[in-house]
Amino acid sequence: MAANPYHPYGPANPYAPAPPPPRPARRPSRTTGPLLVTSTVTMGLMAGLFFTFDVSIMPGLARTDDRFYVEAMQNFNELIDNSGLFALVFIGAFVATTTAAVLDFRRGHRSPALWATVAATLYLVALLITFSVNIPLNMELAQLGDPAKVTDFALVDKFKGIWETTNIMRTLLCAAALGCLAHCLKLHGRATATAPAPAAPQAPPPHFPPYAPRTG
Numbered sequence: 001m002a003a004n005p006y007h008p009y010g011p012a013n014p015y016a017p018a019p020p021p022p023r024p025a026r027r028p029s030r031t032t033g034p035l036l037v038t039s040t041v042t043m044g045l046m047a048g049l050f051f052t053f054d055v056s057i058m059p060g061l062a063r064t065d066d067r068f069y070v071e072a073m074q075n076f077n078e079l080i081d082n083s084g085l086f087a088l089v090f091i092g093a094f095v096a097t098t099t100a101a102v103l104d105f106r107r108g109h110r111s112p113a114l115w116a117t118v119a120a121t122l123y124l125v126a127l128l129i130t131f132s133v134n135i136p137l138n139m140e141l142a143q144l145g146d147p148a149k150v151t152d153f154a155l156v157d158k159f160k161g162i163w164e165t166t167n168i169m170r171t172l173l174c175a176a177a178l179g180c181l182a183h184c185l186k187l188h189g190r191a192t193a194t195a196p197a198p199a200a201p202q203a204p205p206p207h208f209p210p211y212a213p214r215t216g
Contacts, residue, residue: 032103036116036188039096040181042089043123047174054171058164066153070144073159077138094123097181104184109191115184122177126170133166 057076061069080086101116137159144150 032100032107032109032188033192035096035100035103036112036181036185039093039100039116039119040178040185042093042096043119043174043178043181045089046093046123046126047171047178050167050171050174053167054164058160058167062160066156067147067150069156069159070141070150070153071147073138073141074144074147077142094120094127097123097177100184104188104191109188112184112188112191115180115187119177119180119184122173122180126173126177129166129170129173134163134170137163 061072064072097116097120101113101120104110104116105113140155141159144155
């Protein structure tokens with residue numbers, strides 16, 4: 001009996017299923033990196049803004065009289081409330097961080113996604129403090145009207161005790177979120193640098209005819 005010239009190790013099974021094609025490797029996202037850079041920059045801007053109030057603006061206003069304190073804070077709040085750039089940074093920091101966390105998680109980069117999620121959570125707490133404490137106090141201060149006509153400045157003491165304390169909390173939360181994003185950016189760079197390249201398409205396996213022994 002002669003050997004099968006097409007399959008030297010024995011007869012080939014023509015009904016054997018072909019091996020499954022290799023699963024294509026996921027390509028690194030081109031959006032996550034720029035989003036992380038954007039979230040890091042905007043988070044740094046917010047931390048810097050709150051820190052400026054902590055170390056210079058509020059201590060400087062504390063050296064003035066109550067009437068000037070009210071007038072200055074009213075002007076600060078009006079300028080910030082009417083600034084489109086501030087609104088873009090204020091909301092964009094949360095949107096960019098959250099989106100980057102979701103994209104990294106979908107790409108299988110769990111460690112960067114975790115750190116981005118922690119950063120988004122910290123900043124969310126800062127937003128909740130802003131909307132529940134700082135903004136209502138700003139509105140009360142605006143309702144006083146013209147500082148030259150105000151006679152009761154009891155709100156100033158409340159403002160100094162509560163607003164300044166919560167602003168320190170916002171500074172710490174944003175600084176912690178900034179540190180998380182810096183670490184996340186480093187992990188994301190490592191993950192994308194070591195990601196496997198997409199697999200090249202492979203030719204289908206050869207198909208051998210059924211084994212037929214020779215006679216004669």
